[in-house]
Amino acid sequence: MAITLPIYMDHLATTPVAPEVFEAMRPYFCERFGNPASRSHPFGWVAEEAVEQARAQVAHLLGCKAAEIVWTSGATESNNLAIKGVAAAYREKGRHLITSRIEHHAVLDTCKRLEQEGCQVTYLPVDRTGRVDPGDVERAIRKETILISIMAANNEIGTLQPIVEIGRIAKRHGVLFHTDAAQYVGKLPLSVDDWQVDLLSASAHKCYGPKGVGALYVRMTKPRVKLVPQMDGGGHEKGRRSGTINVPGCVGFGAACALAERELQTEPARLLALRERLRNDLWSKLDYLHLNGHPTDRLPGNLNVSFGFVEGESLLMALKGIAVSSGSACTSATLEPSYVLLALGLNAELAHASIRFGFGRSNTEEEVDYVSARVIESVARLRALSPLYDMALEGIDVKGTQRSLHAC
Numbered sequence: 001m002a003i004t005l006p007i008y009m010d011h012l013a014t015t016p017v018a019p020e021v022f023e024a025m026r027p028y029f030c031e032r033f034g035n036p037a038s039r040s041h042p043f044g045w046v047a048e049e050a051v052e053q054a055r056a057q058v059a060h061l062l063g064c065k066a067a068e069i070v071w072t073s074g075a076t077e078s079n080n081l082a083i084k085g086v087a088a089a090y091r092e093k094g095r096h097l098i099t100s101r102i103e104h105h106a107v108l109d110t111c112k113r114l115e116q117e118g119c120q121v122t123y124l125p126v127d128r129t130g131r132v133d134p135g136d137v138e139r140a141i142r143k144e145t146i147l148i149s150i151m152a153a154n155n156e157i158g159t160l161q162p163i164v165e166i167g168r169i170a171k172r173h174g175v176l177f178h179t180d181a182a183q184y185v186g187k188l189p190l191s192v193d194d195w196q197v198d199l200l201s202a203s204a205h206k207c208y209g210p211k212g213v214g215a216l217y218v219r220m221t222k223p224r225v226k227l228v229p230q231m232d233g234g235g236h237e238k239g240r241r242s243g244t245i246n247v248p249g250c251v252g253f254g255a256a257c258a259l260a261e262r263e264l265q266t267e268p269a270r271l272l273a274l275r276e277r278l279r280n281d282l283w284s285k286l287d288y289l290h291l292n293g294h295p296t297d298r299l300p301g302n303l304n305v306s307f308g309f310v311e312g313e314s315l316l317m318a319l320k321g322i323a324v325s326s327g328s329a330c331t332s333a334t335l336e337p338s339y340v341l342l343a344l345g346l347n348a349e350l351a352h353a354s355i356r357f358g359f360g361r362s363n364t365e366e367e368v369d370y371v372s373a374r375v376i377e378s379v380a381r382l383r384a385l386s387p388l389y390d391m392a393l394e395g396i397d398v399k400g401t402q403r404s405l406h407a408c
């Protein structure tokens with residue numbers, strides 16, 4: 001099969017809307033345009049039925065009741081609603097929260113905001129693979145702890161957190177547990193009961209649905225989670241999130257979840273094979289490579305590599321025609337090295353030299369082979385210009401770079 005450029009290998013930043021998802025959404029723009037809050041005529045009923053069917057589809061994928069799903073504008077809003085909503089509702093109980101240093105900005109900046117308002121937040125460190133130690137979570141719990149928020153899968157390095165263990169600890173101590181699962185939902189199977197999570201954030205555009213739609217799962221029984229709404233208005237979503245529902249968006253998210261559920265049988269294994277194909281090829285032909293994230297407990301579609309003696313930005317330029325991201329997709333407008341990579345203990349050089357490959361439905365073996373060849377050739381060319389690389393080959397220790405590369 002011929003390859004067409006550009007190649008999209010950045011599926012952790014966003015995904016295209018799947019054709020069947022788009023077809024499911026289509027009627028809800030021009031013909032079935034009703035407002036689900038209109039209770040007095042069929043235009044509203046038709047829209048409401050579609051939104052409720054979509055809610056059931058999202059709930060089915062997460063293993064919860066439809067009534068436990070709150071529609072939002074995306075995982076950013078879901079995280080804000082979960083964390084600020086719980087902080088406000090449980091103020092009497094306490095003002096302490098626990099999270100990790102490698103959360104998405106939507107969690108970290110929300111926590112920082114709460115700190116300004118008098119909350120205390122513990123930011124747990126991660127090990128070299130990006131994992132939070134459940135023992136650290138347990139030790140951080142205080143009498144006044146109201147929420148633990150730990151992401152299911154990291155967007156940069158793909159590392160999966162020990163959610164089941166953390167869920168068990170949270171339950172044992174009677175502390176609410178939220179997880180940002182924007183990168184996990186639709187990519188690997190999950191159940192909110194197995195995880196013992198009380199709140200879970202999801203985003204449609206990370207799993208072949210449209211942008212601008214998300215969901216927050218809020219446990220209704222054992223315990224019944226209380227939330228103070230963060231958007232005031234007409235009292236939609238049982239008062240949990242006001243604002244007219246994005247009907248086509250929700251229909252699309254529902255369809256994307258139904259599609260993901262079918263694809264969960266085969267797609268994770270296919271993406272894993274593509275990732276390992278690229279990894280094996282790179283490691284067999286290049287030296288001074290550093291795998292960022294956990295070697296096995298990671299999203300099947302994520303490969304994050306630091307190329308020693310190469311600048312990530314130069315490599316990105318050399319890879320014109322291939323859409324990947326360097327450092328962090330969200331912070332790559334700045335030249336700050338990724339805080340996630342720094343939290344793993346990488347030095348700034350290696351953090352700058354990182355590329356994230358994000359595999360998804362459109363990617364093929366042919367594309368992987370093409371990308372691999374281009375990366376190998378570009379890295380070799382850039383290193384040929386690097387005096388540091390020559391010195392390293394001659395066995396001269398270059399600012400400890402070699403050691404840190406070999407340590408992993």
Ligand SMILES: *Cc1c(COP(=O)(O)O)cnc(C)c1O
Nearest residue numbers: 074075076104106155182183203
């Ligand atoms: C993309 C992402 C978000 C933000 O989701 P939006 O729907 O784009 O607001 C939050 N958390 C993680 C882990 C993500 O990957």
